[in-house]
């Protein structure tokens with residue numbers, strides 16, 4: 035039997051569709067909702083989203099692969115994103131990325147062996163006045179130092 | 192510091208709540224706007240001299256005037272809250288700290304252009320800010336400032352938050368519209384301009400968050416009085432920032448037209464640790480770098496253009512003597528190579544080539560002639576692309592290569608980078624405004 039969306043997710047998608055004149059326009063928020071619930075957007079998830087919105091699966095695939103925030107396969111339980119762009123670069127962001135990667139024994143883009151963390155080098159996070167900056171599971175840690183980064187990693191469940 | 196409009200509530204507790212906004216006189220301009228003809232609102236904004244704060248500086252009232260009056264389709268307002276330009280951190284604070292000011296601006300703009308639906312396109316990484324906007328929208332609906340009859344008897348207004356998913360190019364207005372429609376964010380060829388054929392093939396105005404947040408203040412004090420707050424040819428006030436190697440990174444609301452030297456040397460306290468200034472990128476990574484003897488310039492669109500740079504977003508980044516220009520240039524080239532949407536060959540290939548050549552120079556494998564080669568690649572991108580992202584890569588590249596040419600050549604000659612690794616050095620302050 036083909037996998038189906040949970041009733042909760044189905045309802046959420048219908049609510050999202052009310053915001054736009056076309057159902058296709060609800061694609062980004064729908065993928066976001068699906069990713070929140072399912073963890074990653076695998077082929078089955080893509081198919082279900084396509085079905086729910088009435089758009090071809092290739093269209094959904096095309097969009098899901100184009101944006102950097104969509105996850106196509108499962109990653110670590112916690113996402114650690116360190117900015118190394120302009121202002122963060124000037125304040126040691128690249129050095130921080132290296133240090134955090136060394137501490138976790140991974141290279142940027144990789145997941146720790148225990149599956150706890152995925153570390154990513156990211157572009158400007160819009161927080162350059164408090165550079166360097168990282169996000170852990172979407173929450174900002176600003177004026178970042180190695181001590182702060184380590185503390186944030188340790189307090190992640 | 193002059194008068195504060197955008198940041199006037201930032202010092203109050205619960206500054207983001209509707210009751211705080213109302214206590215400070217909020218939503219009075221919307222009430223005023225409900226009694227004005229749409230064309231009169233557009234005229235008032237035209238007279239104020241307000242220009243778009245998203246980077247291009249297009250006159251806001253003039254843009255609003257491009258919406259065809261005879262088109263029977265619905266009209267849309269898209270609020271550009273993508274804030275992706277590296278070095279830029281202003282819209283986030285406006286939304287986080289005083290979301291109702293933006294919502295009031297949105298409502299007035301919608302009345303002016305005849306839109307009943309607005310989408311706030313916010314970058315996906317601003318999770319908490321997007322939640323805050325959702326809460327503020329619900330509060331404003333409850334108070335009758337959005338929703339049913341918000342724009343006058345029988346004229347409703349819906350405002351929706353639309354979250355992006357990680358793509359710098361989606362800040363470009365037509366890419367934003369494509370993304371809003373549920374597609375890859377690939378910029379469209381213009382014309383037609385969005386004001387005529389925009390979202391869902393309907394007339395659409397795209398405006399930056401800061402642009403819209405100024406609108407209530409223009410109506411509150413009148414175009415002439417608002418305009419008079421600017422200096423050196425600027426109109427009104429502006430959020431200016433300075434980050435990077437300064438003593439006190441921050442964001443300040445100052446008269447539009449304040450000098451860059453004043454922002455960097457006074458408000459930000461000058462270069463940190465008593466080091467020497469090496470350069471300033473005046474308004475985000477796409478703006479060509481200025482040398483220390485070029486920063487005595489008013490931060491206006493026109494004055495910076497005359498200096499061969501741009502105002503961009505008005506958030507400056509400061510380089511000191513220990514900054515390697517080649518390394519910074521490389522970081523920016525990697526960014527533009529990664530963010531190219533790939534539709535135009537000069538941008539898709541050229542940005543990568545620039546990153547590759549600068550990488551080779553930075554790592555000590557550069558060849559004599561590489562600087563000229565990179566300059567030639569940049570030259571071939573300029574003006575040859577669908578959207579300005581190609582130029583946004585080539586212009587700063589050219590400035591780095593020309594202004595710090597000797598440094599690039601030293602890297603090639605000595606086959607190494609003469610600079611050490613950077614200290615991890617946060618500014619350690621709250622952004623106050």
Ligand SMILES: Cc1cc2nc3c(=O)[nH]c(=O)nc-3n(C[C@H](O)[C@H](O)[C@H](O)COP(=O)(O)O)c2cc1C
Pocket residue numbers: 242243244245246247248249251271272273274275276359360361362363364365397398399400402403578579580583
């Ligand atoms: C590559 C690129 C990225 C852009 N990113 C943003 C952005 O993040 N925020 C923004 O307001 N404008 C951005 N812009 C400018 C928009 O295209 C557009 O000019 C602006 O939103 C118009 O609003 P304004 O007239 O109020 O400035 C970007 C432009 C380009 C070419």
Ligand code: SF4
Pocket residue numbers: 360377378530531532533534535536538539576577578579580581582
């Ligand atoms: S200039 Fe670059 S980002 Fe813009 S449309 Fe062309 S390829 Fe895409």
Ligand code: FES
Pocket residue numbers: 117118119120121122123157158159160161162165166167277278279
């Ligand atoms: S450059 Fe790192 S947050 Fe902007």
